[in-house]
Amino acid sequence: MENTRRFRFLPMPMHSVLLFMVWLLLNNTLALGHLLLAAFLALAIPLLVAPLQHTQPSVRRPLLAVKQVLLVLGDIVKANIEVAILVMGPLSRMKPGFVAVPLDIERELPITLLASTISLTPGTVSCELSKDRRFLYIHALNLVDEEELITTIKERYEAPLKEIFGC
Amino acid sequence: MLNFVLVLVSALVSIALILNLWRMIQGPGMADRFLALDTMYINSIALIILYGIHMGSPLYFEGALLIALLGFVSTAALSKYLLRGDIIE
Amino acid sequence: MDWIEIITAVFILIGGLFTLIGSIGLSRLPDFYMRLHAPTKATTLGLGALLLASMIHFTSLRGYFSIHELLITFFLLITAPVSAHMMAKAGLHVKTRVEDSTRGLEVRDAAKRRNEENADDYQP
Structure with missing residues (x-):
């Protein structure tokens, strides 16, 4: 409002x-x-x-948002090269898996942005959001270490989003 | 050189389209077929852009934009249909 | 042979290669959720590279900035994850087969239950 x-x-x-x-x-x-x-x-x-319009949280830190967009764009290029190598390599080496990522953000817009970021970056696609909006279920193409994947997502993509929208 | 690369890449994209078509015909489930169809939309945008560069005309841009819009809307509608058995509830 | 032409050609080649890799992944990977990764990532970047090449080509051809291809690039970057998410939901709903080596199946079952609960809300 x-x-x-x-x-x-x-x-x-x-x-x-x-x-x-x-x-x-x-x-x-x-x-x-x-x-x-x-x-x-x-x-x-x-x-x-x-x-x-629905009321959405407004951007509090525009400079950080620009920085985050550039970081995600860089990650998209890296993700593509990684996925390309995985796809062309031997298939038996791949270990696919589902992971539930606990969420700290609650509003719709930041969650949508986070899910899109996850889908576009290394080896992960968001599949479903739990009903109470506390978990995001994702599928990873090559799941090496669940804990490490969750920490990477939370620190690299979720923490900046939380700061940008100030919630 | 540019013309040679254009022909070569058009061939690559056409091979990609054939692979998608194979997945669409063979795909074990409905979801696989939708995925193949969505990829075909994106690949046909690539072909149109290549043809636009070849002809040196910016007119093909509008066709590409229209296919991008319609591709997204139809993928969303098809997924919704599979999910709820209905498009407009 | 000038530089602009070489740069355009390189971007077109990168775009074509990534588009092809996306489709190879689509036809080669063993189950639906794994196939989802290849087109959403590789094909989107491939088309991005092609559109960049088109921008460079038309800018040098006409002598003024011709950047309207940016619209398609941004549109695809916004919509590709959304359609991937919707197709993943549809895949969960129709109980698509999963590769045997997949880990974290209990998470998949939780997501599936959530999907079915939602379907119960729906009344024709």
């Missing part, structure tokens, strides 16, 4: 910036007419859809 009350004519500031950029990217231009049209859409669409 804190976000919706702050600006009356700009109910969703982040979404407005996003809409502005997506319109310019779609038309692949920086012409004046498209800049004006993008600004109009970025103002009008959030005003129309603002009543529909």
